[in-house]
Amino acid sequence: MRRPGDFRARQHPAYWAFLAHRLSGLGLALFLPVHFWALGQALTGADALEDFLRATDQPLFKFAEWGLVVLLGLHMMGGVRLLLIEFGSGTGLRKNWIAGTAGVGVVAGLAFALALAR
Amino acid sequence: MDALLKVRVWRGARDGAFSLYDVPRQESQTVLDVVTHIQRHLEPTLSYRYACRVGMCGSCAMTVNGRPRWTCRTHVAKVADGDTLEIAPLANLPVIKDLATDMSEFFDKWARARGQFQGSATRHEPFATVSPESAERQAANAGIECIGCGVCYASCDVVEWRPEFLGPAALNRAWTLANDVRDVAQRERLRAVAGDVGCHACHTQGSCTERCPKQLQPTVSIAGLKRLAGRAAIRGKL
Amino acid sequence: MSDAVSEARRWYASRISAMVLAVCVVVHLATIIYAVQGGLTAGEILGRTRGNLIFAGFYSVFVLACAVHVPVGVENIAREWFRFGPRAARALAWAVASVILVMGLRAVYGVTA
Numbered sequence: 001m002r003r004p005g006d007f008r009a010r011q012h013p014a015y016w017a018f019l020a021h022r023l024s025g026l027g028l029a030l031f032l033p034v035h036f037w038a039l040g041q042a043l044t045g046a047d048a049l050e051d052f053l054r055a056t057d058q059p060l061f062k063f064a065e066w067g068l069v070v071l072l073g074l075h076m077m078g079g080v081r082l083l084l085i086e087f088g089s090g091t092g093l094r095k096n097w098i099a100g101t102a103g104v105g106v107v108a109g110l111a112f113a114l115a116l117a118r
Numbered sequence: 119m120d121a122l123l124k125v126r127v128w129r130g131a132r133d134g135a136f137s138l139y140d141v142p143r144q145e146s147q148t149v150l151d152v153v154t155h156i157q158r159h160l161e162p163t164l165s166y167r168y169a170c171r172v173g174m175c176g177s178c179a180m181t182v183n184g185r186p187r188w189t190c191r192t193h194v195a196k197v198a199d200g201d202t203l204e205i206a207p208l209a210n211l212p213v214i215k216d217l218a219t220d221m222s223e224f225f226d227k228w229a230r231a232r233g234q235f236q237g238s239a240t241r242h243e244p245f246a247t248v249s250p251e252s253a254e255r256q257a258a259n260a261g262i263e264c265i266g267c268g269v270c271y272a273s274c275d276v277v278e279w280r281p282e283f284l285g286p287a288a289l290n291r292a293w294t295l296a297n298d299v300r301d302v303a304q305r306e307r308l309r310a311v312a313g314d315v316g317c318h319a320c321h322t323q324g325s326c327t328e329r330c331p332k333q334l335q336p337t338v339s340i341a342g343l344k345r346l347a348g349r350a351a352i353r354g355k356l
Numbered sequence: 357m358s359d360a361v362s363e364a365r366r367w368y369a370s371r372i373s374a375m376v377l378a379v380c381v382v383v384h385l386a387t388i389i390y391a392v393q394g395g396l397t398a399g400e401i402l403g404r405t406r407g408n409l410i411f412a413g414f415y416s417v418f419v420l421a422c423a424v425h426v427p428v429g430v431e432n433i434a435r436e437w438f439r440f441g442p443r444a445a446r447a448l449a450w451a452v453a454s455v456i457l458v459m460g461l462r463a464v465y466g467v468t469a
Contacts (some may be wrong), residue, residue: 008184014324
């Protein structure tokens with residue numbers, strides 16, 4: 001029996017990895033159409049794209065972009081871990097790759113932040 | 119060590135409530151000892167299930183402080199939150215009464231996953247020779263020790279989200295048979311375990327593997343089935 | 357074709373597209389981090405991308421892989437977290453696939469043509 005909101009049985013790294021993977025995937029899925037729409041502005045000319053880039057050239061949008069880069073890094077590396085579990089030889093929940101996923105998220109975030117600052 | 123343990127125990131069926139009992143603490147006391155003490159001394163109508171008391175039969179699993187466990191092999195000292203203990207029936211199974219769940223669906227799913235061995239040889243033929251070093255035998259070995267306690271099934275999100283999902287134990291059993299070179303029902307079994315009620319619905323949360331009292335890895339078994347059934351489906355052989 | 361077969365194929369498509377996407381994402385992340393230095397301008401982006409066939413080819417593959425991969429995840433989430441029925445979830449998946457495919461290829465065409 002589990003009452004709603006009782007997550008005591010789910011406190012372990014592989015579960016956090018699942019949550020991170022699902023939430024990052026959902027975030028990226030919601031972002032994709034916006035991303036495509038923005039780039040599609042180029043169809044109406046370079047000026048339209050430039051207008052969009054200037055309109056989003058402010059801290060809130062930069063922060064959101066930074067978040068998306070982190071999500072992309074996390075989802076990619078978390079996905080590689082799942083592929084290794086499902087297609088690789090060997091056993092276990094590959095918790096070292098969970099740490100690696102978090103590491104790639106941090107590295108992608110830092111690299112993007114540094115690139116923004118240049 | 120406090121002299122008394124405050125134990126909240128689930129009473130009722132799906133609708134019910136926790137009742138509070140004070141149980142004297144003892145050295146090397148197991149959670150099953152606590153439940154037994156309550157039934158013998160405090161609450162004679164308390165229903166629960168156990169048989170072997172030594173981790174062989176798989177009948178005493180309950181939710182202890184939120185996590186499914188064998189109560190017979192769980193020391194109170196290891197799981198008590200200070201001096202409190204919360205004991206509830208397993209999740210994902212209908213509650214019959216108090217701490218006893220109805221496990222029929224759990225075992226029916228083993229049958230649905232074609233968990234029965236099906237051979238073709240008769241007693242008049244020689245024994246099959248299976249090398250202990252072969253990859254198949256090793257894969258079967260890794261999952262064969264399951265005693266059907268239901269801890270993995272109670273831990274699984276996918277069972278909660280999709281009640282038809284066969285669950286980690288049944289799929290683990292199917293994987294051991296998929297690696298049995300003597301078995302002749304491989305295609306039927308793969309068909310039974312493929313898809314959204316079977317292995318492909320698993321999202322690798324790993325709770326089954328994390329909670330298995332025998333340190334089996336149903337996640338790995340299910341991954342093996344995903345591969346086998348996925349490839350068969352692509353090649354039109356499912 | 358039985359449900360089990362189509363679902364097993366759906367799983368396979370998700371994983372194969374994931375393998376393609378893993379490579380695409382590494383390239384894309386490197387591109388983003390390189391391109392964003394010193395700020396983005398439309399002239400700078402389009403100067404690099406317009407008439408660039410390698411660019412167009414790579415991002416077309418990226419969009420195609422997304423159109424295969426994203427709907428599978430969205431369908432699972434719709435069924436498991438938002439209580440969609442199997443049919444509604446499948447319809448949503450097809451809608452998501454179409455949107456990604458059309459809008460994605462349109463965007464690739466927009467920046468490379």
